[in-house]
Amino acid sequence: MKTRYSYGGDEHIFVEMDEEMSLDAFFKSLAMSNAIKDADIDGVREICPANASFQVRYDPDVIAPEDMLAKLKEMEEKAINAEKRLQTRIIEVPVFYQDPWTHECVMRFRERHQDPSGTDLDYAARINGYDSVGAFIEAHHSAPWFVSMVGFVSGLPFLYQLVGRDKQIEVPKYLKPRTDTPKQTVGYGGCFSCVYSVRGAGGYQMFGITPMTIFDADQKVSYLKDFMVFFKPGDIVKWKPIDRAEYDRILKAVENGTYKPRIAEVTFDLEDFNADMDGTNAKLMEALNDV
Template sequence: MSVPSLPEKARCTYGGDEFLFVEIDEAMSLAANVRAMTIARGLQEQRPEGLLEICPANASLLLRVDPDVLDPRQLETLVRELEEQARQAVGTPLPTRIVEVPVWYQDPYTDAVVKRFREGYHQDPSGTDLDYAAAVNGLSGPEEFIRRHHEQPWLVTMVGFVAGLPFMFQLVDQEKQLQVPKYLSPRPSSTPQLTVGHGGCFGCIYSVEGAGGYQMFGLAAGPIFDPSQQAADLKESMIFFRPGDIVKFRPVDEEEYRLLQQQVEAGTFTYRTAAAEFDPDAALTNGEAYNRVLLEALS
């Protein structure tokens, strides 16, 4: 995986007296995302009084302060210190977890929505989203695209847009990145909850039913957002995914999906997870060989 060079310093701008926006780079890259996550974790550990919110994104952070307690210019000074520490700590592994996500690819529920929103919404009304995704990536068909989609792990680069929705970047060489344009016009409704989608180079899992413009490939089996916190994996937080999580999709058939749904309804479903140390340098230099080592934690 090629190693991009980042700007010497992040660009910091202010939003009134409450917000500090920290832009690591204009383009998303693994290196930029790791830098953003490292700064965010440093802020979380130090948590100066008056820092209200830390919102890491793909290649940036948005920070909100109480200006009566913390001057955003003081916060920028701390961000610069953490940025320098992150630059010097290149190669330091980040503690994370690996999450196996069962997915029913080519399910009838997302397929029905795909068929409903073709004319006027999609670039190629004649086929399915998987047909289109395979074609624009030069692959033989949906089966090869699905294999490429679940074969290598994904890094959760940010969580947001709607509550609990994870954006994910696949840990592969740039020339192997799956890239698929979003719909020409967003679907105004009906995207099923837990739809596994894709737009640009990012994958996602829709945390709630609603509008959406990402291509749809299947349904994830387990809950990722539960305001009632009844799900077994969401007792501590209503949002399951965290930036820095590593996701490994696992294809399941209809029979296994139905069994997993019974567990979800009974409140007994839990994700298969494993604690791990993510080494960004190894991911950048050794690519898929490092992925195999990383995923051994799930064995």
């Protein structure tokens, strides 16, 4: 990993931990952005952590760009020694794979796709070496995921699968972004899964849809009363495949205010995970299954 610093115009500094995605890069970025938050530097306006990078927005009338840069570099030392352990939560997110709504959208934007002859799932399964769409879907939901960034629009989570590099799924983004994506589509681009929090433009491949609302500006949804955005970086997600009947039932429960997402408090330690991925994931699942 080699840290790279760059100005983004006169109001931002962008810090990239690594060009590649890894949990090590994520944890270093998180540690650095937390250290900057704790340092409470005069002139810092916003800190945005991302997958393997972060960005600071500052007011150059309060702190000169080169002074801001020097402060950020000081933080790197602290971040290297920071504990790579998170008190977090694991959440079960129901997914209706191959649903009619994303399927309609998949077909509507076929000419913008790498392979117009099939579906996004056919394509993703094939280029990742799976014999069938079913086997590919199973790989997508069998191991849990880690929320490594929240952003794009309105609280959209980017998720990185908790498996070794050899088991990671990778797909390109659409050749030309779509102008439409159904709300709550479960998508995929690069090595990241995502949930489209609202309807709108998008370039990720579309695999399915969740009935679980994850952004509510009016904060009427029972589990979004404290804040309108559901996910935060560090959350762990387990997709649960569901059928149409279950989808309809959950959708109704969210609307009625009776849906309670299945959540367990857990600790995630990066070194433990790197030492034993299957064992760590099994413990995470035990915590979730105890709920």
